[in-house]
Every structure is written in C-alpha cells, then in structure tokens.
Amino acid sequence: MGRATCRRLAWLLALLPLLPLLAGTAPAPQTLTPIESRPAVPDFTLVDMDGASHRLEAYRGRPVIINFWATWCPPCRDELPSMERAWNRLRDQGVMLLAINVGEDEATIFPFTADYPVTFPLLLDRDGTVVENWPVRGLPSTFVVDPRGRVAYQAIGGRAWDDPALLARVLELREE
Amino acid sequence: MARPDRGAARGLALWLATVGSAAAEVARSSDAATGLVTWAWHDGASRITLAQLLPDQVRAFFQGRGFSADQSERVAAGCVFQLVIRNGAAADAAMTVELPVWRVERAGGDVGSPRLAAAWEAEWARLGVASGPRVAFRWALFPARQRFAPGDWNMGMLTLDLAHGTTFDLHAAWHAGSQVRSVRFRDLACAEDR
Numbered sequence: 001m002g003r004a005t006c007r008r009l010a011w012l013l014a015l016l017p018l019l020p021l022l023a024g025t026a027p028a029p030q031t032l033t034p035i036e037s038r039p040a041v042p043d044f045t046l047v048d049m050d051g052a053s054h055r056l057e058a059y060r061g062r063p064v065i066i067n068f069w070a071t072w073c074p075p076c077r078d079e080l081p082s083m084e085r086a087w088n089r090l091r092d093q094g095v096m097l098l099a100i101n102v103g104e105d106e107a108t109i110f111p112f113t114a115d116y117p118v119t120f121p122l123l124l125d126r127d128g129t130v131v132e133n134w135p136v137r138g139l140p141s142t143f144v145v146d147p148r149g150r151v152a153y154q155a156i157g158g159r160a161w162d163d164p165a166l167l168a169r170v171l172e173l174r175e176e
Numbered sequence: 177m178a179r180p181d182r183g184a185a186r187g188l189a190l191w192l193a194t195v196g197s198a199a200a201e202v203a204r205s206s207d208a209a210t211g212l213v214t215w216a217w218h219d220g221a222s223r224i225t226l227a228q229l230l231p232d233q234v235r236a237f238f239q240g241r242g243f244s245a246d247q248s249e250r251v252a253a254g255c256v257f258q259l260v261i262r263n264g265a266a267a268d269a270a271m272t273v274e275l276p277v278w279r280v281e282r283a284g285g286d287v288g289s290p291r292l293a294a295a296w297e298a299e300w301a302r303l304g305v306a307s308g309p310r311v312a313f314r315w316a317l318f319p320a321r322q323r324f325a326p327g328d329w330n331m332g333m334l335t336l337d338l339a340h341g342t343t344f345d346l347h348a349a350w351h352a353g354s355q356v357r358s359v360r361f362r363d364l365a366c367a368e369d370r
Contacts, residue, residue, distance in 0.1 A: 016190065031327025043186075070315060075331060103311030128311040137319040138330035157262070157329035 030163035032153035032170075041066075041145050042133040046123040049113075051108060052124055054098060057149070061144040063173040064145040065161075068125075068136050071104055071112040080116045085150055086161035087120045098123055102131050102139060104161065105117035142145040147175045182198055184370065197315070200297060209341040212367060215349075217359045222271055224359065228367040229256045231362070233341065237316070241308035250299070254340040255366030259318045271324040279347040284339055293319045296369035335365045340369045341360040 045055040056064065067083065069076035080099075087097050097120040105126060113122070125131055134143065137156070141154055144153040152173055159166065200219040206212070226275055231252040238248035263271040279361040280288045300310050318332030338344060343365045349358035 002327075031325070033325035033328065070312070072237070072312070075329075078192070102315055103308060105308075127307055128208075128314070137322040138332055139315050155328065156324060157331075 007013070008070045016080060022044070023045060030160050030166045032166060034153055034154055035151045038146065038150040040131075040150055041143070044133070046100065046125060046128045046130060048121040048123050049109060052121070054121060056098075056145075059096045059145075060096075060149050061095055061147050062094045062146060063147060063152075063170050064098065064143060065090075065170065067097070067099040068102055068131050068141060069099055069140045070102050071108055073139045074088075077116060079140060079158035079161060080118060082159070082163075084118045084120070084162040086167060089162065089167060090170065091120075097121075100125050100130060103128050119152060142175065144170055146176055150174070183283045186251050190240070194351040200359070202359065210337070213271075213342075213365065215361050216365060218264075222352070223260070223262045225258075225260040226334070226346070226364065227258040227260075228363060228365070229258055230367050231256075234333075236315070238309070241316070242306060242314035243313075244302065247303065247305060247309075251296075251335060252369075255336040255342060257334045257336075257364075258331060259321075259334040260329065260331040261318075261324065263324035263326055263345070265283065265326050267326055269326060269353045270351075273322050273324070273327075274350070275318065275320045276331070277349060280336075280338070281345045281347065282342065290325045291337050294320070296335070313361065338366050 024159045041056060043055065043057045045053060047053050056066075056133075065086075073078070083097070083099070090097065099118070100118060102125050104124075106124070109122060109124075134141075135154075140158055142155045142159070143151050146152040154171065161167075183299050187252070192261055197200070202215055205214050205216070207214070209231075212228045212230065213223060216223065216225045216251045218224070234252040235245070235248045238251055239245060262272055265271065275290050276291060280289055280290065281289075296313060296317070297310065300313065316333055318330065318334050322330060324330070336344075343363055346361040346364055347358060348361065349356060351357075
C-alpha cells in the first residue's frame with residue numbers, strides 16, 4: 001500500500017465516526033452575513049494546483065467568492081460539491097471563485113480531488129500566511145468580495161452554495 | 177487540567193453569577209457501532225454538541241498531518257472532544273463564544289478550563305514542530321473566541337488536560353445578542369483508550 005493511500009486511509013479512519021455528527025448538523029439556512037462596513041480585502045498572490053499565479057487585485061471589477069478550506073475538514077469537504085455546482089452557474093456570469101487551501105501541499109490535495117473533483121482554482125496557502133490576514137477563526141470560512149475589492153458578505157461554516165437565493169445575492173453585487 | 181488565570185477566574189466568577197442557565201435539556205446518545213458518546217444541547221435554534229474522540233482517532237489525525245508519534249501522543253494522552261456550535265437563531269442575534277471562560281469541574285471540586293490553541297502552540301514551538309503540522313493543528317482546534325452570526329457554525333477539537341475515562345461537568349457560557357446564557361453538561365466522560 002502506498003504512502004499516499006495510507007495517509008488517506010488514516011484521515012478517513014479518524015473522521016469516520018464524525019459523519020453521524022455532521023449529518024445532525026447539516027446546514028439548514030443558507031445565510032450570508034452582510035458586512036455593513038465593507039472593509040477593503042487584504043490582497044494576496046497565490047499559485048493554484050497547476051502552478052498558475054492568482055492575484056486577488058486582478059479580479060477587481062467583479063464579485064469574487066473566497067473560500068478557506070482544508071482536505072481534513074469535514075464541513076469543507078461537505079460543501080465542495082455544491083460549490084462546484086455554484087461555479088458552473090457563476091463562471092459565465094462575471095463572478096470568480098477561489099478556494100484557498102490552508103496548510104497543505106499538492107501531494108495531499110491532488111489525490112483528494114479524485115474524490116472531490118472541482119474546476120475552480122484551488123490555491124495553496126501552504127504556510128498559512130494569507131489566512132492569517134483575513135478574519136478567519138475556523139474552517140471553512142467564505143467571503144464574498146464586491147467589485148470594488150471590499151468584503152460584502154461572510155459565511156462561517158459550510159453552506160449549500162448552489163442555493164438560488166444565496167447565488168442571487170452574489171450576482172446582485174455586479175450591479176454595484 | 178489547565179487552570180484559568182487569576183484575573184480571568186475572577187471575571188468568570190462574576191460573570192457566571194449573573195448568567196441564567198439555558199432551559200433546554202442536554203441529550204446523551206451513544207453510537208451503536210463504536211460506543212462513542214455524544215452530548216447535545218439545543219434550544220430549538222442554536223446547538224452545542226460534544227462528541228467523544230478516541231485517542232486512536234486523535235493519533236491517526238495528527239500523524240496524518242505530519243506530527244510524529246511522540247508529538248501526537250501529547251494530544252492523544254489527554255481528553256479530546258469534537259465540539260460543534262451552530263447559531264440557528266433569528267436574524268441579528270449573534271452568538272459569541274469564549275472558551276477561556278468555560279469551566280471544567282471534576283468530582284471533588286477541582287476546577288479548570290479547556291486547553292486552548294495558544295498553550296499548544298507554545299509547546300509545539302518549544303519542541304520545534306514544523307510549520308505544516310502546526311498550521312493544521314491550529315485550524316483543527318476549536319478557536320478560543322468566535323462570533324457566530326445567524327446561520328454560522330463551526331466544528332473543531334476541544335482538548336482538556338484530563339485522563340482517559342475521567343468524568344466531569346462542563347459549564348459552557350456564551351453571549352446571545354445582549355444576553356449571557358449558559359448550559360451545564362453533566363457527567364461528560366473522556367473516551368477510554370481502547
């Protein structure tokens with residue numbers, strides 16, 4: 001058995017007993033918390049799984065969803081499929097979605113994406129320096145940035161990101 | 177068991193003296209396959225859940241994140257729960273949780289508080305643990321302080337300096353809007369090492 005397979009089995013074993021717990025806490029209301037003060041976001045430049053560089057500032061002019069996650073985080077995994085469905089609805093609507101992995105490397109994330117395939121960019125914050133600049137307390141945490149580069153909404157904990165009402169709030173930001 | 181500092185303990189005593197206990201009951205359930213026990217409190221909207229974690233689960237998790245066997249044993253030798261907190265309240269009723277004021281009470285009156293990320297971070301720094309595992313550890317633990325807007329929730333590990341199998345009460349308190357609320361989880365038990 002390969003080392004990567006052993007590692008995947010190890011975290012699956014560790015997290016298996018938590019599945020009933022998660023089922024009992026499945027996200028009910030798909031809320032986005034408005035941030036009235038609209039603070040400017042801290043800029044960053046990170047590479048994705050393909051080695052391409054992404055600077056947040058470069059996406060100015062359109063709403064950007066920024067998700068902080070990790071492969072070992074059950075609610076992060078739980079929301080990824082709905083995030084992919086959301087991305088399929090948003091990608092041609094002038095909205096960007098960036099998922100920033102906290103503290104892991106390509107060797108960990110790559111096999112993970114076989115089980116959780118996504119087509120939006122997965123950025124690598126290997127040493128956790130970018131996440132430290134954001135008001136993140138736990139994973140997953142997600143921020144919606146308005147076209148002027150300010151935080152418009154945040155969501156702590158997993159969501160069903162393909163919820164139409166939730167997506168409508170993101171799309172409305174294009175008009176601002 | 178970590179002891180609250182003197183100032184925090186005095187503030188906690190004053191604070192808890194003014195706190196009204198949340199009326200809802202704590203439900204205890206046990207997984208038929210693993211025997212692991214979960215305690216859950218909810219008031220129809222918000223929910224706090226504590227689930228036992230086996231020491232082997234803790235070892236596997238942290239060794240999978242890059243900790244050595246000796247380092248992961250420092251966590252697994254204690255008492256670890258999976259803590260989930262959800263704010264299901266109506267709009268504008270934020271829930272603010274501060275773990276430093278949570279109180280752990282053992283039979284005989286010994287009182288302490290959870291062991292938080294800052295204490296662990298100091299230990300990992302002293303032991304020269306690499307950055308990668310330390311980043312994972314920091315985010316795997318439930319944060320010491322967190323504000324939950326309606327619909328927000330989080331899950332993370334809660335570590336206590338208690339031996340496997342120890343029973344204790346946990347006095348959890350939080351701000352819900354302008355109110356201070358609390359619940360006493362009675363007879364919680366750390367998982368056995370099996």
